[in-house]
Amino acid sequence: MWPLIKLLPTKTHVPFVSLARLFATLSLLAVIATCVGIFYPGMNLGIDFKGGTVLEFNTGARTADLAKVRDAVNGLNLGDVQVQRFGADNDAVVRFQTPKGADAGVVAGNVKGVITKALGQVTFSRMDVVGPEVSGELEGKGLLALFTAVGLMLIYIWFRFELQFGLGAVVALFHDLTLSFGLILFLRLELSLNLIAALLTIIGYSMNDTVVVFDRLRENRRKYKRMPLRELIDLSVNETLTRTVITGVTALLALSGLAIFGGESLRPLSIVLLFGIVIGTYSSIYVASPIILLWGVRRDDEPAKPIGPQPANALRP
């Protein structure tokens, strides 16, 4: 019985490729849905990217009276002010934009003043102010970082493998990135620098996973010169399956501790990372490899041959 690894079949024969069409359709739909979502309703940008102030406070033994806070802060005419509970009953968070031309620090000070006046003694546990100069820069930097990461991954994989592999990996990367954005949209998470860091990590992980499968694919291609690409992919994915499952489960276990016990401010980061692990694993099997199949790959003994138009049974040995 123990170690459990003995329970897993030594050789799996899951026909991954035959399900590729179905999953490709699902993936494509999810990607399209995300792309639509980015325009409508649009990303929920945090203050890192749109500027503004977040003020978190604690009312001690009393329950925070949100209506009172809302009235008090609205009296300052700051436009759209959000007041929300944050975790416990005595914790609340206020978000607002600094009016044009006003000093962000002064406005934040005024808001603190009216909250204290409305509720009595409160503890301001956190305050983040991002001015418009900085948020504009951060938005540019964040996007640049994501694109640079994807670009460097392409160069790296092109350097280590061949172009077709690189394309497969990068399409998988965009797939993972888009769907992670989709998750952020779906859960209405606030897009912050932390989440950009999570996305960059996902890019790294997704690539890591793809590289492991590709490594095996390249090795098997040399070993079984006559095997059709479709079977070669199935074989390689199956051979690396145990590793994929164990590593994936390990990462999920480690991160779930973080998501549950890591506190409010790390939760979005851990949720996006958890999703990224799952989607990164999925995409190595169902996005990166099928792309290679579509494009074809140069074999030592034959020219590159896309297999699209041929009847499926012609591929069987």
Place this chain on the structure above:
Amino acid sequence: MLALSRWKIILVLGSFLFGLIFTLPNLLPQSALQAVPGWLPHDRLSLGLDLQGGSYLLMEVDTNALNQERLTNLTEDVRTKLRVAQINFDSLALTGDVVSFHVADPAQYDQAYKLVAGQIGGTLQGGGRDVNVSQQTAAQTISISFVPQAAKAAAEDAVTHSIETIRKRIDALGATNPSITRQGANRIVIEAPGESDPERLKAVIGKTAKLSFQLVDESLSADDLKAGRIPPDDEVLPSDDPRAPYYVVKRRVMVDGAMLTDAAAGHDENGQPDINFAFNGMGAQRFGEATSENVKKPFAIIIDKRVLSAPTIDEPIMGGSGMIHGSFTEDSAHDLALVLKSGALPAPLHMVEQHTVGAELGADAVRAGQISILIGAALIFIFIILAYGLFGGFAAIALVVNGLMIVGIMSLFHATLTLPGVAGLVLTLAVAVDANVLIYERMRDEVRAGRAAMAAADAGFSRALVTIIDANVTTVVAAVIMFNLGAGPVKGFALTLLIGVLTSVFTAVLITQVLIGWWFRAFRSKTLPII
């Protein structure tokens, strides 16, 4: 053969000892740490502001205001010099960034040009004058503007000077271990751990504190003022004085704050807070002259273009010291004295970013981080031992050494652990396990391919290594980009991830290799426990 060369064993033991010694200070309570002999490291992990509580402030030096002020000064300088030389001029004006004037008497045109070209402006570092003077002979006008390098040099100076001034002010406030650094061309980052009241910190840092004494112009009638007929050498300033909402004062500054040697909060005869100040020798002389020429006239005490009060000069003040009355509280008098003493900022500072975390919230985050790391690690240990048995145990040992090494390296290099950094640490544990999984799976492949246990184990290490490195390069690339992207917390995440990936490849490959080698030697097993 799993060759256990001596250097491998030394490396493994060395890394374990290194991790242990440098991690230890973080595990001991403060009292026990003091008992540790001096030759052992005492440095602990430095926690980011989001974990220990504190304020991060990003201030921007207002270079536009700085340029405007330099141009205004240039205009006034031209006016004074021309008057002193008794040159007849008119239409002296500042348009855009060019100062120009018209010489009324053609006979004086050349003299005016020589004067301006020779005496106006200063010299640039590295030679050359910092102004361009050009003459339009037909129109009998002369125009002066700063050369482009001058603005850059002035901004550079202003930032350096601001940093010095801010440091003086923060030290006087008594903040612990503040860090003040330049960022980019015109920004300053201030990180002050543990400051309980960021508002006061901001108020003290951000106050320009330009002090000047200027005469009040009493000749102006209320009608003139209403109609906006203000003479060119007067200005109207708002006031904190309850007797008048604003004052009309002469532009000419009698004495300014640059000549102050001391300022301290005190109390007047009625027990109201006030500020006592003292000038240096030259300031005292000027102050004495100015007050003796203007006895029985009111003069305005102005800070940052606001009149604090406008007392009447009863008699010449010759000693070079005096008092400033105003509507102060104890705290505001103390803070104002503090900023006056530290000197004025060369240009206004604007806050463009702030992150403040209360100490209590930071402590909560540390607790939450510790719990999630412990739970994450425990889950990984249980799972990997369940999955791979004895070899899983070896991987778990490697993971412990990995954790020690990461914390040790971070303590040694004073790298900052932030809250997202905790997430990076957790993720690193998973990445480290991945290397072992790759190795073990490769071993199983090799056994299936017909190799004997030991040969399979050996091949597992050597053949998985390429894949491990390949796979980790991607994480390194992502981490490096992240490090260059962001502010404190994200940098912390990137750094932890980066250090973690490097150490985990090392520990997962080398430590398990040595452990498995020893195991083979001790038990001479013919099979692998993972088959």
